[in-house]
Amino acid sequence: MNTKNIVLLIIIAIIFIIPFFMYNGLGEDEGYFGGSDDAGSSYIEENNPDYKTWSDVVWEPPSGEIESLLFALQAAIGGLIFGYVFGMYNTQRKARDQK
């Protein structure tokens, strides 16, 4: 990790911390920090009252807890594979540099 990358990572963190300061104290009940996917669906419902959704999801997580479990699982699967390949590349790089 060189300095440039550390600075970039800090900038990334700041980008996501700013909204918490901008909308401090406001929550889902006031219409903040909701998902844009849901906002899109609500817009369709409001402007097309005659439209009937014609199919339904195969399965829905029964609660917010289960949903966050599955989201964490998705990130964990990705993280495992990602870390494995990165670790492998790191070792190969060291082996190459020692030659």
Added chain:
Amino acid sequence: MHIMEGYLPPFWCAVWYVLAIIVVAYGVYQIKKITESNDEALPLLALSGAFIFILSSLKLPSVSGSCSHPCGNGLGTVLFGPAVTAVLATLALLFQALLLAHGGLTVMGANVFSMGIFGPFCGYLVWKALRSMNVSGSIAMFFTALVSDLLTYVMTSIELALAFPGANMLTTLAAFLSIFAVTQIPLAIAEGLLTSIIYDYIVKARPDILVKLNVIPEEEVGAN
């Protein structure tokens, strides 16, 4: 960028399905070809897919006041091209459609088209254009990832505006863009920065694979 299950009329579901299937099928063919001719491609392919898996699971806050998720589709686009990225994005979208009620099977074609095809394809054009102007790999990667992410959300807005044009399709498009694309701007910038860091790392660790995949020219190896 997920269009929710049921929120797209059957006609449009079919249109996007047809387009998506053609590209995904070509992507599968390309993956077969690449992995057969190059043993080193598989870990990198797994890395690109894993990156999409991680990033698309993170719902992040935006200065617009709502939350959205990045796509992670820029990395695969640069390393393997848009068609292969379409296959990788399909895997992540399937996971979310089946287990998380995000998106769905009938809208799969539309969601694959935005996140797996249109976004990456626009990103690919940016990559090619910047690289032909001798812009460095890390900077070109930043813009490629930014564009792939942002244009994914623009495409979602277009898909919805086409299906629900209302009185005036352009006003409707503007409304969807303000919901999806505006929220996405800071996320796309952050995704660009992160993808650029990852790209940098891969170039330093294993430039030989990138040369084999024609991502970077031979002369660039060892230059940084």
